[in-house]
Amino acid sequence: MKFFNKIHTKTKKNWADIIVIIIALLFFVFCLVFISNYQVEDYPRFSSPDETANYFFTNSFSQGEGITSFNESGIYSEGWVRPRSMRVDQGFLKPVSFPGIILIFGSISGFFGNQIIPYLSPLFASLGIIIFFYLIKRIFNKRVALLSAALLSVFPVYIYYSVRSMFHNILFIVLALASLYLLSRGINRVKAKKTKIKEFFSNFKNYFNKFLSLPEKNDFKKLIPIFFSGVFLGLALITRTSELLWLLPIFFVVWLFFTKRIGFNKTLLFLAGLFLGLLPGLVSNQFLYGDALSGGYSEMNASISEISETGQSMSVKKIFNLEELGVFYEKVKDNIFYFGLKPRQSLNMFNLYVIKMFPYLFWVAILGFLVFVIRNIKRLKKKHIVYFVTGTLFSVFLVLYYGSWLFNDNPDLSQITIGNSYTRYWLPIYLWLMPMAGYFLYRFSNALFPVKYVAKKWRTIFVNSIQILVVTLFALSSLSFVLFGSSEGLLFSRYSYFYDQKSANVVISETESDAIILTKYHDKLFFPQRKVIVATLPDNDLSFQLEKLIEKYPIYYYHFKLPEKDIRYLNERRLIPYGLNINLVREVDDTFSLYEIIKYVEEETVEKDETNQVEDDLDQTKK
Numbered sequence: 001m002k003f004f005n006k007i008h009t010k011t012k013k014n015w016a017d018i019i020v021i022i023i024a025l026l027f028f029v030f031c032l033v034f035i036s037n038y039q040v041e042d043y044p045r046f047s048s049p050d051e052t053a054n055y056f057f058t059n060s061f062s063q064g065e066g067i068t069s070f071n072e073s074g075i076y077s078e079g080w081v082r083p084r085s086m087r088v089d090q091g092f093l094k095p096v097s098f099p100g101i102i103l104i105f106g107s108i109s110g111f112f113g114n115q116i117i118p119y120l121s122p123l124f125a126s127l128g129i130i131i132f133f134y135l136i137k138r139i140f141n142k143r144v145a146l147l148s149a150a151l152l153s154v155f156p157v158y159i160y161y162s163v164r165s166m167f168h169n170i171l172f173i174v175l176a177l178a179s180l181y182l183l184s185r186g187i188n189r190v191k192a193k194k195t196k197i198k199e200f201f202s203n204f205k206n207y208f209n210k211f212l213s214l215p216e217k218n219d220f221k222k223l224i225p226i227f228f229s230g231v232f233l234g235l236a237l238i239t240r241t242s243e244l245l246w247l248l249p250i251f252f253v254v255w256l257f258f259t260k261r262i263g264f265n266k267t268l269l270f271l272a273g274l275f276l277g278l279l280p281g282l283v284s285n286q287f288l289y290g291d292a293l294s295g296g297y298s299e300m301n302a303s304i305s306e307i308s309e310t311g312q313s314m315s316v317k318k319i320f321n322l323e324e325l326g327v328f329y330e331k332v333k334d335n336i337f338y339f340g341l342k343p344r345q346s347l348n349m350f351n352l353y354v355i356k357m358f359p360y361l362f363w364v365a366i367l368g369f370l371v372f373v374i375r376n377i378k379r380l381k382k383k384h385i386v387y388f389v390t391g392t393l394f395s396v397f398l399v400l401y402y403g404s405w406l407f408n409d410n411p412d413l414s415q416i417t418i419g420n421s422y423t424r425y426w427l428p429i430y431l432w433l434m435p436m437a438g439y440f441l442y443r444f445s446n447a448l449f450p451v452k453y454v455a456k457k458w459r460t461i462f463v464n465s466i467q468i469l470v471v472t473l474f475a476l477s478s479l480s481f482v483l484f485g486s487s488e489g490l491l492f493s494r495y496s497y498f499y500d501q502k503s504a505n506v507v508i509s510e511t512e513s514d515a516i517i518l519t520k521y522h523d524k525l526f527f528p529q530r531k532v533i534v535a536t537l538p539d540n541d542l543s544f545q546l547e548k549l550i551e552k553y554p555i556y557y558y559h560f561k562l563p564e565k566d567i568r569y570l571n572e573r574r575l576i577p578y579g580l581n582i583n584l585v586r587e588v589d590d591t592f593s594l595y596e597i598i599k600y601v602e603e604e605t606v607e608k609d610e611t612n613q614v615e616d617d618l619d620q621t622k623k
Contacts, residue, residue: 016146020133024126027153027162031122034163034490044118045504045525047497049084050097051166052524054105055117056086057095058166061106062114067284069093073516073531073553077545081516083523083532099284100239101168121165128174129153135181136435139383147438147467151361154475156482157423157430163490168240169424173431175236176247179229183254183270184383186226187261223269226262230270234277241281245401246394253393257386346403353422354429360474365433368440375443391432398426418481419488441470500525506588507558515554518542518597522558537582538574547578550599557582557595576600 046052057067073081074088082088085096095102109117129149137145152158161170233251237244255262262270282292355362369388376384402425445466449459483491504525511517516531523532535542537557546555562570571581575597585594 016133016137016142019146020130020149023150023153024129027129027159028122028126031125031159031162031165032119034494035118035122035165037494043529045497045501046164046166047493047500047524048164048167049524051164052083052527053085053095053097054101054166054168056528057102058106058109058117059114061102062109062117064110067095067099067102067288069528071531073549076552077533077549080533080535080542080545081531081549082534083527084534094288098168098239098241099281099288100235100237100241101166101171103280103284104171104235104239118165121167121170122162124174125158125162125170128170128177131174131177131181132431135177135184136438138181138184139387140435140439143442144435144438147441147471148434150471151434151437151474152431154471154478155361155430155434156358156418156478156485157427159478159482160418160490161424161427167424169427172236172240172243173427175232175239176243176428177431179232179236179251182225182229182232183251186222186224186229186266186270187258223266226266227269227273230273230275231277234274234279234281236277238278238281246397250390250394253390254386257382340404341400342404343400345406346400349403349422350399350426352416353420353426357416357418357423358430360477361430361433361437364440365436368436368438368443371443372436372439387435395429395432398429402426415487417486417488419486419493441467445470503588503592506586507556507594510585510594511556512554515556516549517556517558518546519558526558537570540574543575543578543580546580546597550580550597555597556585557597558588558592559595560591561587561593562595571600 044055046055056069060069061067070091071081071088071093072091074093075091079088082093086093087096088094105117105120108120109115129152132152133145133149135145136148158170161167233247237247255267259267285294286292372384402422445463448466449462481489483489486492500522504522507517507526508529511530513529514531516533517523517526518533518535518537519526520534520536523534526532531553533542533545536559537543549555567582567584575581579600581598581600582595583598585596587593
């Protein structure tokens with residue numbers, strides 16, 4: 001009986017934790033069902049070149065084959081034979097994107113088997129819901145944290161990119177949340193003793209010996225979160241290195257606010273953990289690109305190089321020269337905002353992909369912010385100030401940074417869909433808004449049933465019922481949007497996926513195992529079962545490469561159905577100078593056809609060959 005009473009007491013005390021764990025499990029099962037329905041083939045296919053590349057290299061790494069794959073045809077074609085999101089260096093296929101997801105997922109699947117690779121993102125996302133709960137609980141309170149976690153679990157973007165499981169964004173956001181949570185655990189409530197610079201250097205030996213000595217048990221427990229906060233931050237940065245432009249400044253702002261509580265030793269320990277987390281990415285970059293600080297994106301490498309060169313050229317005299325400082329500022333701005341800096345366009349994209357796409361989140365969060373400020377203006381805590389300051393800073397940066405570029409993930413440029421890149425790039429903004437939405441719901445539901453008018457027992461029931469009802473309505477609206485809300489909703493995507501699978505299977509069955517397929521957007525369907533070139537005909541540079549490749553490989557062209565006049569134009573005008581012809585193999589569906597590119601043979605030569613064959617047959621008959 002005592003055992004059951006003990007369980008009852010713990011359950012009553014930790015009811016919110018149990019609910020969050022249940023929510024996370026339901027979220028994982030939901031994603032599991034969708035992904036299982038998608039992946040019906042032995043080798044999964046994805047609807048994005050980024051996902052295709054990430055899975056290919058993750059699968060290779062998990063089997064001990066490294067992060068590169070040798071591609072002999074890439075040498076012959078001078079790098080033309082490759083799918084999108086990959087590059088060819090001296091015949092080796094390499095990832096263009098950041099290595100974090102490959103290294104992390106590849107290491108886990110290397111132990112458990114590569115079958116789990118597509119399910120790792122929803123697993124991390126489920127853990128992210130729990131981590132998000134505990135982080136918000138430390139900033140606000142248990143009820144706000146529970147409502148925030150519930151909103152996150154039904155948020156369309158979070159669900160969508162957990163199901164589309166080989167994007168970096170979910171893994172990145174979960175690692176960043178883990179780092180922030182552990183950092184919050186490592187910050188002492190009691191201020192650490194301030195160390196003066198003069199005192200530190202005069203007693204450097206003592207400080208150094210103390211730093212090297214093993215800490216006491218209680219101190220050790222406080223140091224572990226700080227160290228692993230740095231590790232998880234490093235892992236987040238190698239997962240999406242471009243986000244260091246805002247993530248590192250955010251951690252620096254947190255350090256400025258709590259520098260006395262963190263202290264010198266913890267700062268060093270955090271930096272040691274950060275280096276350890278970054279190390280796998282640095283090593284892989286050195287191996288892949290010949291420089292630990294370089295990546296697969298040539299534009300980013302050029303930006304880093306130019307900023308570095310500009311910084312090195314700044315002498316002491318130039319620092320105090322306003323004109324030189326202006327030039328330095330312009331170069332840094334142009335290299336950081338290499339998409340351009342277009343504030344008006346950025347605001348328009350923010351309006352489309354935040355305010356209009358998720359009005360219930362945005363406007364409820366604004367109301368929550370107003371209520372919070374009004375209620376706490378005279379007693380704002382430092383952690384609340386840090387929350388609002390850092391959130392505002394990275395939100396403004398992300399809106400300007402990504403909003404200045406037009407992403408066209410959907411072939412229909414007029415479509416405003418959940419699958420466009422803005423939603424995944426602005427996932428940190430959505431998460432920052434959720435606690436304020438949860439706070440408003442918490443205060444609003446309590447305000448409906450004042451203590452002096454409603455008994456405590458009934459008030460608890462009414463308040464809980466209102467909160468459950470509102471979250472349920474949010475969930476129904478969110479699920480409707482993520483399933484049917486646009487042409488890239490999960491159910492529509494599922495239909496497109498099976499339709500593409502059927503077409504891909506037809507093409508695979510009609511082509512040889514060593515064939516090269518020329519296509520514009522369907523490389524993700526054929527690779528790695530077939531080699532691919534991403535391009536369309538006519539293209540003189542491409543035709544020059546095909547002239548060489550056709551000596552070694554069968555070559556096909558997968559494209560929209562070509563009218564007879566277009567085929568004649570290609571054969572008689574554009575391909576004949578390179579000794580090539582194109583012939584129809586078969587119509588794959590109502591829209592696309594498969595063509596074979598062959599060597600051109602002159603008619604006279606054909607007639608002569610036929611005559612010679614007839615004469616040979618006659619000679620054989622006489623004999």
